[in-house]
Structure formats: C-alpha cells, structure tokens
Amino acid sequence: SVLFFAAWIALMCFMGWYRKNKFKNDDAHSNWTAQIINAIGQTCLLLGILVAVHEFGHFMAARLTGIEVMEFAIGMGPKIVGWTGKRGTKFSLRWIPFGGFCAFYGEDDVEGKSKDDPRAYNKQAVWKRLITVAMGPVMNFVLAFAAVLTWLCLRSNKKLKAEMLL
Numbered sequence: 376s377v378l379f380f381a382a383w384i385a386l387m388c389f390m391g392w393y394r395k396n397k398f399k400n401d402d403a404h405s406n407w408t409a410q411i412i413n414a415i416g417q418t419c420l421l422l423g424i425l426v427a428v429h430e431f432g433h434f435m436a437a438r439l440t441g442i443e444v445m446e447f448a449i450g451m452g453p454k455i456v457g458w459t460g461k462r463g464t465k466f467s468l469r470w471i472p473f474g475g476f477c478a479f480y481g482e483d484d485v486e487g488k489s490k491d492d493p494r495a496y497n498k499q500a501v502w503k504r505l506i507t508v509a510m511g512p513v514m515n516f517v518l519a520f521a522a523v524l525t526w527l528c529l530r531s532n533k534k535l536k537a538e539m540l541l
Contacts, residue, residue: 423449423472425515430475432514433507440503443480443494450475479507 427449437444444462448454450469457467469475481488481495489495496504 419472425518426450426472426475428514428518429511430477432510432512433477436507436510437477437479440499440506442496442499442503442507444477445480446476446478448476448478 430447430449434444434447444464446465446467448467448469449472450467451471451474452469454467454469457465459465479496481492481497484490484495484497492498
C-alpha cells in the first residue's frame, strides 16, 4: 500500500503539472503545495473507501454465516469515534486510513480461553471461514466493477446529451 500511495501522489502531481502546462493562463493549477495536499487527500479518501468496502465484505459475510464479530474498525491507530452496536459489536473509526479490521470471536485467542467454545472463529465450519475470508477481496472486485460501470454510464450520458444538442 505504500507503493500504491507513492504512485498515486506521483500521478496526481503529474496531472497537476500537465494541466498547468496545457492551460498556461490558468492560475488555479500553479500552486504545487496545494496540488500535493490535494493528491494526499484524494489518496486517503480513495484508500478509506477501498478499505471500508473490503472490511464490510468480511463483516457482512461473518454476520450472514453466523460468525460473531467482536469489533469492526476502519483505519488504524487511536480511535476518533467508537460505539457499540445492538449485537455487541464495537464499531470504530480511526485516524490512519490505511487499513482496518474485523475481529472475530476467538480468532486471536492465544491463551486458549475460547478453545472449546462453539462460537469461536476456529471452531466454525471451513466453508463459513472460507466465505468470510473471501468476501473482502470479492467486495473490492464489486467496487471496481461498479466504479467502471458508473464511469461508462456517465460517459455515455455526456455523449447522449451532446448528440441531443446537435
């Protein structure tokens, strides 16, 4: 994700440089500091959305298969805000948008307290664990498909409006 972050910032800076040189009279694109801050902000927003959709895939699959979710967090580091849901799941939004997690009951039980508990993640059927693990990446593909489909629809809508004006 660090390489992705660096590549995204480089791309955003290049796009700013390209627009600056293409439209020489446009002063809105001449401030490099604003461009870099804008690129970092766009990257954080993009990664935040990607992580949220990915983790939501794990969360929904666990809920649908009956695996107990102890905590659902978007971001890493200290909590910005947190609350507890109706089923006892702790939800939190954290400061660093480069990750997230779904903590399942008994998943990281090093001491063996939930070793014999049938609710523990490791005691669930293999197909349930497989679906829960796979739904994160599947949701990323769904997001990519939806983004491309939306882009194509908006693009064709612009062409349609242009043809209607002629």
